[in-house]
Amino acid sequence: MPELAILYEHPLWFEPLFAALDRAGIDYVKISAGDHDFDPAGSPPPAPVVLNRVAMSSFLREPEHPLFYAIALLDHWRRQGATILNGPEVMAVDSSKARQLSLLQGLGLATPRTRVVHRAADLAKAAEAIGYPLLVKANVGGSGAGIMRFDSRAELEAVVAAGEAPASVDRVLLVQEAIPARDGVIWRLETLGGRFLYAINVDGAGQFDLCPADACDDERGTPIAMTAFAPPPDIVAAAERVAQAMGMDVGGVEVMVDDRDGTSKFYDINALSNFVARPVQVLGWDPHDRLVEWLKARIAEARA
Template sequence: MTDLAILYEHPEWFRPLFAALDRRGVSYRAMTPDGHWNPADLERPAPVAFNRIAMSSFLRGGATEHPIFHAAALLDHWRRAGARVVNGPDVLAIDASKARQLSLIASLGLAIPATRVVHRAADVAAAAATLSFPLVVKANIGGSGAGIVKFDSMAELRAVIADGELPTSIDGVLLVQDYVPARDGASIRIETLDRRFLYALDVRGGGAFDLCPADACVVPGQPIPMTAIRPAPGLVEAAERIAGAMDLDVGGVEVMIDDRDGVPRFYDINALSNFVAKPLDVLGWDPHDRLVDYLVRVIEETR
């Protein structure tokens, strides 16, 4: 049996991870969630399984053939079979729900954008009436900026509702949310590993919603400016609290400084950290090496 099974679906994103594992001589199985599995078969694929399923997989698999819910059941099955699952099914369940993410963050006493959660298009206007414009309507399950639309007035929103052109989410849940003007147009993405600070980026999106810093998320010819930073201690401590509360093995926490009042508003947790593009240029070191250190430690703990 190999030491590690990696469940993934994107054909390109994890080449740096596989290369880092190869350099260290770690035996692993790279597995996609396609095909079938037997719920009565309690054989684990490896002592340690690593979940690398992206929420944006629905953009590649479509609304009906994406692997998100299938993978959640498979990871839970592997855990029942005795595998130690890194970023396991409980983490995936929160990763796959922006509503649950915001609830968790708010429960820690941290600020979030004012948000209303609905499951019917008929409730969107009433939810919006409790907020101020501009606002956004976003899919509960999104990725790479998908499923987010900004509205500047109730009339504009009602017209889109009447035309049946609201964003849709593969789980049927929508968020109606205050549009936060980010100070300097910046989002801060704080990456954590084993629930501790790993690194952070100042990401300048210029009002765009796709702020993924990985190579595969960047539109050719439209690079996203990003700079390695050390955030204020309070932001680092908050990100570590979020990771601890979620039991997040590896992932990013995103926060914006609200330009209206200077309040940091945490708005997203991303359990799929495929890390920054060109890490040696941006960070001066490769976070995949730290991730492999962590995976090796977890493997040794299971022996």
């Protein structure tokens, strides 16, 4: 049996991880969620340790996406004794922006003002508590999908009446204030094992697809400017608290500074957080190597 299994969906995002595992000589197996099935009365885990890398944005690439299937599968393997990294409880929060905001608020962190609804017809009423400009977001998102900006009630009502409002695969929608991000950047803090790994400034606040990976740049056609930086200590500590409270083994926390008052607003958690493109150029080192060393430790723990 291999030491490690990687459950994934995107055909290109994890090539750097696979290359790092190969360099390290780890015995692992790749498991594509696309054509997978399991027997609830059988189907033992494929390895003692399973790393989940199923993307929330998978519904964009395949209508019969594996999001909720993966939650059931990972839970099944855990019940049979496997160590599951970024497991079903993490996916349950990762796949719900509403739950993410509730978690952030529960930790005492500032978030954008938001209302959650489950009918498009209720968007305009919910917007009254927020004010314009605002964003309407799909609860299950990824790569900026399912987000629209509205600058007036008339604009929002017209889109709803035309049946063109954003839709979420779970039928949950968010109405959220549009934060003017200071300097037009967002901060993306990556964590590993509940600890801070690195942070980048991502230039492009106001855009919605801010995926930092090489493959995302290829899909967009235009690279997004990203630079390494050292966040304030309180922001680093907050990101670690978020990861630990969520049980997120590897993933990112996104923050923007509200230009109106300088408040740091936490607005997204991404447990399928792709490491930055051109990492050696941007960071001076490759975080995939750190991830592989951490995985080695998890494999050793599973053997003990």
